Amino acid sequence: DTILAEALAVLKAGVRSLCKLKGHRPEIAEAFVDRDKGLVIGATTLAEKGELLLLDADAAVQSVDGKPLLARAVISDVEALAKSASSSGSFVTLDAAWFEKRGEKAAESKPVAGAAPAPEVEKKTPVITRSQSYEGRVVVIPVGEDDLIIPARFEFMKRTLNLCDEQGAEAVIFDLDTPGGLAWDTITLMMKDLQNLKTRSLAYVNTRAISAGALIAMATDAIYMAPASAIGASTPVSGDGTPLAEAERAKNNSAFMGMARTVVREKGYDVRIIEGMIDMDRGLIINGRVIIPKGEIVTLDSEQATMIIDGKPLLAKGVVKSIEELKLRESLTGEVITAEPTGFEWIAIWVTRYAAILILIGLAGGYLEMQTPGFGIPGFIAVGAFSLFFFGHYVAGSLAGRETMVVALIFVLGIILIGIELFAAPGTILPGLTGFLCVMVALVYAMSGWEVAPPEGEAPSSEGVSFSFAPYASGFRHFALGVSGAAVLITLLALWLPSLRPFRALVLQSAAGGTYDDTPVMRDAARARAGECGTARSALRPYGTIEIDGRLVEAAVEGDYIQSGAAVRVREVRGEKIIVEPV
Structure with a gap:
């Protein structure tokens, strides 16, 4: 299933990246979530292929290749852990109430006489894209959780890119933390707007550039990764999330690869990367080195994306912790400004x-x-x-x-x-x-x-x-x-509408020419009986007025439309509501 394969690829890339950052073995995290991986470290088989890895306490602390497999030690409780982590052996337990009181005290506290005033926190005001100049500035376009599923966000990005060119911005940075979005809008952004952009474009994967996010990143001039980040998994899926038929999947993959390949090649990236991100049957094998095996959707963690192959990074130029660090790496000098919609x-x-x-x-x-x-x-x-x-x-x-x-x-x-x-x-x-x-x-x-x-x-x-x-x-x-x-x-x-007095009065004024108070509808409605016949004095759609034995009665029809003058029969009386049907 393509959707599950894509989700698994994203999950594995994320845990790999985080494990490498924290010094854990990434293959262990992969074996936790992928039953097809298995786990063999040295001469020890910890999980056979076809089963998920599950470690007990003894297995987690066992020494493999001179260091603990996963955990440092087995302890009895949290207090023991706190004592072992504290050089003094003392510790305190803080609950939510402590943080709330701390915040209240900070709000009520007054500055000490003679002390330097606290620095004012700069209030971020939205940047008005039509009125504030981008000249000489570094323009950041945030691409968040649901930004790529909203067509208007693409139009906003298009206008922002045009303004960057018109006003002479130094660079534009896509700050990406997205699970993906609309494929066709993304392709348009890649092939038209980013291709025509004269301003230098950069992508900061912070912390996910998945699916459509990966396509946008690979349409920029350079990519940088956050320390724990992932990029890839760009396989097209149906709009409602249901799996595609094999023939339809192959056709979509071919179409999207053809369109994405054009942009990626012009930006200087290896087209095999985007092909593997779109088609799970390709994997990623470069110079005989298996980076992602066939049968898995290519999703790279920060270490894989920046690995050096043939003297240059595989995909991303480096790992940075912030946009400011990215600025330094790219020798950008302009003020950073975040674009916001008007x-x-x-x-x-x-x-x-x-x-x-x-x-x-x-x-x-x-x-x-x-x-x-x-x-x-x-x-x-x-x-x-x-x-x-x-x-x-x-x-x-x-x-x-x-x-x-x-x-x-x-x-x-x-x-x-x-x-x-x-x-x-x-x-x-x-x-x-x-x-x-x-x-x-x-x-x-x-x-x-x-x-x-x-x-x-x-x-x-x-x-x-x-x-x-x-x-x-x-x-x-x-x-x-x-x-x-x-x-x-x-x-x-x-x-329920007929039981509400305002609407009941409105209907009756039209039907009977009077008001709620002077029309004998509710008095006579109580005397209506199932099976009685009458005549519609107004159209029932579904509410209107009928006449039964000279009495005007409000009634309703369910599922049909009854014209004025038609013969009707009372089907049932439901509380104050009379239900009729055509005869």
Whole structure:
């Protein structure tokens, strides 16, 4: 399974890097998590292939090759450990309350007379990318946990890179700590934005550059690793995380290798590295030296990434502990400045991140508007939610030029067709279904944009990548979540809305021409009985008013639409709610 193999490769690279940093044997940590490794140290077999390594106390402290296998000694309790670690033999135990009191005392403490004032802590204010100059500065672009799954972040990075060139930045550094993200957006960033960048670009793997993060790193001019860090595992996976079929996996691997290979070769890196990161069947073997065996996805720890082969580092130029140290290694002199999104960019990022919620609010607001007369607050909420949705995706770059108007027209057409189904031709199905498809296409396209074109100069595969649904996976996921959430919310509203006095009054004013207080609906509703027949005096969608023996009664229909004037029968009385069905 590709996803499990990628997760295992990342885990192994991380524990290897940390073990090397702390002086432990990295092969032990690998044997803890990978049953296929086994563990043989010297003449001692500690774990057979096919079983995970598990050490008891005696095994952990045994001497192998002149030093303890893993643990220094066996002790009885924490106190014994504390005493052995303290030169004086004394120790104290601190609980959470101690730290809380310490913080309170520090906040209440006053400076000692005559003492030098404490240095002021510089408050970091967001850098406004459109107003603050990058001239001569070192611009840091943070790439965090979920930054690469938000299309608007890519648009922000693109604009920042353009500003670096326009304003003459000394260098741009990607501060990477990411598990990956959107493959097609990353390929666009690699092949277009970073390739066209004139400013020197650097990547600082701090502490993960996994999947899409590794692709970005290898599209820069130089890579540096944090002491405990990992880079690699760039195998494409489906948008919903499900495993790909063998043929589809091979096609995707070939396409992505073709596109990534072009960039990596131009940046001077060994293309075998990126090939092994994408295709687990390749491994990484250089000059007969097996760095990562075939069958494992290439994920390098900091030591592997910086090992010297043929007189030069395998991938990264070195290991540094901070961006300041990276500056010194690269002889950069400019002030370090962190790029942050502007106000509109923050809106775009927020909208693209929570698109499903806006869809939910828009649909639920539209439903409430249909249940009330005129155009009121629910209608404004629905219009506001969808307006913010489209505006945010326009700012994010998913929509551009004429396509914005086209998508908006498709969306409006879908709403009109759904309205025809509900009010003009109920039960015909075709207008409603077509309208739903139009709305879906408009919303998904707005969240996705068009897919990236294949690279120029090198065909990624014999089958090509003229079209793929991969760029739209995230859009479909948000749409499905929004519609599902709206369906649940609408169902709850359908059950409980009539019992809420404000909404009950709104419905009755429209249906009977009076108010809640002067309309005998609730008095007569209690006398309605299952099986009684009447006539719909307003459309029921699903709520409306019916007449039974001269009495106006509020009722609801479940699953159907009933036109005004249609004959109805009381199916059941559920508390204060009357459920009817067409006769």
